[in-house]
Amino acid sequence: MRINLSIPIFLFVLLALFSYLALAKRDTEVVEDPEIRTCKHQCLQQPQYTEDDKQTCLQNCDAYHHMKQKREKDKEEKFRKKIAHEGYHHKEHEEEEECTEKVEEVDEGGEEENPYIFEEDRDFETKVETDDGRIRVLKKFTEKSKLLKGIQNIRLAILEARAHTFVSPRHFDSDVVLFNINGRALLGWVKESETEKFVLESGDMLMIPAGTPIYIVNRDENEKLVLAMLHIPVSTPGKFEEFFGPGGRDPESILSAFSYNVLQAALQSSKGKLEKLFSQQNEGSMFKISREKVQELAPKKSYWWFGGPSTAEFNLFTMPPTFSNSYGRLTEVGPSDSKSGLEKHNIMLTFASITQESMSTIQYNSHATKIALVINGTGHVQIACPHISSRSYSKHEKSSPSYHRISAALKPRSVFVVPPGHPFVLFSSRKENLQIICFEINARDNKKFTFSGKDNIVSSLDDLAKELAFNYPSNIVNEIFDRKESFFFPFQLPQEERYLRADA
Amino acid sequence: MRINLSIPIFLFVLLALFSYLALAKRDTEVVEDPEIRTCKHQCLQQPQYTEDDKQTCLQNCDAYHHMKQKREKDKEEKFRKKIAHEGYHHKEHEEEEECTEKVEEVDEGGEEENPYIFEEDRDFETKVETDDGRIRVLKKFTEKSKLLKGIQNIRLAILEARAHTFVSPRHFDSDVVLFNINGRALLGWVKESETEKFVLESGDMLMIPAGTPIYIVNRDENEKLVLAMLHIPVSTPGKFEEFFGPGGRDPESILSAFSYNVLQAALQSSKGKLEKLFSQQNEGSMFKISREKVQELAPKKSYWWFGGPSTAEFNLFTMPPTFSNSYGRLTEVGPSDSKSGLEKHNIMLTFASITQESMSTIQYNSHATKIALVINGTGHVQIACPHISSRSYSKHEKSSPSYHRISAALKPRSVFVVPPGHPFVLFSSRKENLQIICFEINARDNKKFTFSGKDNIVSSLDDLAKELAFNYPSNIVNEIFDRKESFFFPFQLPQEERYLRADA
């Protein structure tokens, strides 16, 4: 019943314009699409191809091209319908979003728009910044895409602090999973009548319940401290705040929000004393302190000064891996580790390190949504993503979803999300190991299914089902899918394709 | 602060028009409403009525007519206010929906618009269709009505496959409660290193965790296989997808979304081999296979060939009923049956079979929302639905909600939802048993309360409260409500009304 007179008129103009442009564009495409030419050229260049192989290859080029055109036409039509539709019913249908933003050329250029890849510059917001450090917060997942509604209460933040920086005491209205990515931290955790000190090394993880007052020190005198903080808000879903109890004007003490007569009565102090107290701190919420003060803040019982071992319960870098071979390593702390504090939120924390020139298996999670943050190295991620292409149901047309690839280059601070059920693969570059820390949301009952390596789901199919499913002799299917290694494999851009890099 | 200049002007015109039409309509109504005449006529025709009874009856006709007019006037006013209001604040108030869509004449005509009844043609969408089968999915419950927000993550799908059809291996990003409505299925469930086979008969239920690759075969050579699948999405709430691992072009293998160099490295196979593999399957996602292949797919250990017993844990048709008499039967599997897998999702599965010419008691669920699917027979459902009619609070006006009836004829594939607290009743037709399978969402702590039969809530009231509540002698109330039978009763359209069929 929401009606708006001006929209139909405007839409008519828009549609007319759009249709013209779309048609114009399609014409050119048919005449000179370079992709099909490249594709066919490549078919003929493959030295190991038989004449038969080459014919199949050429046909595939045509089929692919045909499909691609159809898909784009579908998209346009869908888009056009969507616009026409949304003018009237924009409420009901806004949730029908698909991961259809075009991604074909992602590998070459880098970052096309898509719902699962986040860029540091574009998608992080600086919440606090001083000369000595900053806190950056990833935008709300649902702001990126409605497809991410399932993790809408989660927020990811990154804290960076220079050498010997003191991060003022504060509490959050969110439970926090803290992971020490880089550097050496000291964390003061205010308990009932004293402050417990945690000595953290890179790889350490710590669960901090909402409301707990903490302060943090970068106890190293050279290296930057970098912490990932996964916030699970307890007040308003998807929204969290910092509260500074101690402080002055900057950071402003939250106590200064109360009226002076209340403070005078609560603290039994004169107004003058309180005014002084709340006007002294102007250094900001993160500032450098002297080496002596850092040392003085160290836990009393720490042995040969301050290099003592970490006091966190779990270190993702040093604990025994769940899986490891020479191509990669996987470490996990999850809801079933009772001391981790992760049970309540049903989260698993994993660390994957992929050796240079290696790859992970093609895999998917059954139940968990993976929020991944690259902490070191470079590489790529590819995610296969369903989209329902057509509504034509005659037997020889497509009768089921088709899939496209979301793909992105990865570098430190890249963030990507992989929804459950969606197969994905990770691979490192030729020069560096790729290290990724993942927060797996909804981790209980989660299973990893793989498409290659030992016990992959195709090999586990019985032979006849395999044959029927692929319409291909099962012994050839077996030959393709059987492999002894698990989980991490060697990977190189093959020679004949490297010059192209269009498909890496 | 969202302001739109053109809406007020437009609304003014709309309102003027609407008011005119509404008034015009009301005039005619007063002059010649046939309903009140029929009502009064019926009063005078009842042979068993005393003169006193007839007078009460006539008064009731007037009272009902008066109330109906008032209710409609209220609705119009409310609607008018709503329009005027929504022009400005359409966000805040959109959730205030009530089950007020008019349903008075439902019994005669059939299906008026209302929030709880779903029709096969209108409310199902075909997701996949080939010559040999199809999958249809019920629209999102919240798309039907915002009142159904409580079950917004649930989706209901129906799979149909012709004799000897093979339904390709796939996984879903949803946990699935599968119920075999009709026919004889074989289900291949891919486990860690092999495929377990489930032999299913009609009535069998099976819980399939998200991500599990399964294939399905209709192992019968004549009968159609019909499966109900209740999906509980684990990725985006209310949204699920199919993923085909094995496949080719149709169904498209999700593996083909990855770039060839990745596949080559993961599968250690040449590009040519892979291209061939992913171009063979063009049969669609469901297709007919030979009798020999069906036999070959049967579990190895199955005795005298393939007619062996079902291997599912629960069969709703054959397990001991929770309640049974000659008018009906009720069977239940719920969250407390630890092997059912229903605990995690807090769902109970019930099967009700109502003998022809019978009815269920008038009842409501305390906590569960019932999603009901008719699988056999015909009949009717009536649901009592509150709606707050008036805001006039003087003593002799209505001071509390009034109710109306949602009513619908039922046939195979009808779906209806009954929210908790809402009394409802089911009755079968004169010719067929009515068989309904129900998914009860939020089933833990659920209790069924009845209004007739043993231990109904009126009989359980103490006598004085009964007397005060009805303002009627408790011995007469007891006479009306006391009854020995439970849960299912005989039911016939009474003779004197059958010619009318206005109120069946």
Added chain:
Amino acid sequence: MRINLSIPIFLFVLLALFSYLALAKRDTEVVEDPEIRTCKHQCLQQPQYTEDDKQTCLQNCDAYHHMKQKREKDKEEKFRKKIAHEGYHHKEHEEEEECTEKVEEVDEGGEEENPYIFEEDRDFETKVETDDGRIRVLKKFTEKSKLLKGIQNIRLAILEARAHTFVSPRHFDSDVVLFNINGRALLGWVKESETEKFVLESGDMLMIPAGTPIYIVNRDENEKLVLAMLHIPVSTPGKFEEFFGPGGRDPESILSAFSYNVLQAALQSSKGKLEKLFSQQNEGSMFKISREKVQELAPKKSYWWFGGPSTAEFNLFTMPPTFSNSYGRLTEVGPSDSKSGLEKHNIMLTFASITQESMSTIQYNSHATKIALVINGTGHVQIACPHISSRSYSKHEKSSPSYHRISAALKPRSVFVVPPGHPFVLFSSRKENLQIICFEINARDNKKFTFSGKDNIVSSLDDLAKELAFNYPSNIVNEIFDRKESFFFPFQLPQEERYLRADA
């Protein structure tokens, strides 16, 4: 892609107008802001101030004034951006709300608009009203503010019934936490085959599962009965309804929504009999009954007539307090009290009684959102509320959130919400004790942190951290924060400020 041609034009006009007004307003402000004058005047009047103190005080006035101007400017800018933005993208950004509604002058005038304070007249809606009683329901929390999304499924209702009033049998589609605020109730709870009677005194709490038919009697012949009912809907989130089984025309019996042939078959009674039954009750849903009937409704086993002890499991007024001193008392029933029925909903019920001329400590909840209802006395609440003021990141500008105060006078029936993490303080008036009943939502793992009294979080900081955080010698900080008493303290408006009352 939602575009509306008329909005940009309209916005341009609006913006121009707004900017003009804003500038005009600011000009005046600079010339003659009385607040800064008052502030400075006060500085010079303090008899106990040294010359130094006075200078600090004056500087603070300037700093505060400067900050306030900046904050307002920021707000305006933000607001202007928001309008400009929302014209196009109003969907995505609507959730970015902050508790910024101006509250500076709240203490003087009373109730400014803000997201956490609810007024009886404005924010309650009368759902049912007769001569003998009424039920009022607090508006949906999300209708008040999107910040309250975390408690969107909760509704608070207040039932009032005059002496000897009978509240008709009904059930709700919501679990109900019932708290007897005032008066003496008798509650009839319909169980499987009989009605159990609960004798309630003020302070009693009872958990009533959804669907349970109950009736209520005010068994006192003079005093009004007042019940708080916290509804947790089980059908549509944030929405609940009343269903009257027994009843007639007013309250309308929900049975009358079914067609007569169904009722005739279910109840084995003639249409005439049923028509009579459902036309007798016209007294409304609450009405006065005689003293004899009240007595007759009393539980059979009750001793020396009807003054027997309460039969509820928990009485918040009489149970041993969690904490108590001469300034106040705190009583709690929570999820860990297994008989309370509160575990399922993760709710704690607390009762705080603050002696006149006293205050609570400054405190916050780590996880629970507090829904507080004043039941007796008068006083004030102050809540400290974060708002991100600026985006300027140079070292000497603010680098972190600033806070403002939400403040409100409290009287019986005032409702306020305190989100987790937000510090707040309560204080009573000079004349009356202040009594508050609180529903703490999400109470599991909740901890109370305090800023004054024993074990407050500032005192618990180690000395060096304290010194760094406040930039002030730790011995002075300790002097200010150390105090022997806990939780409740004496509180008086200090003499020198009382004439002002601007800051109480």
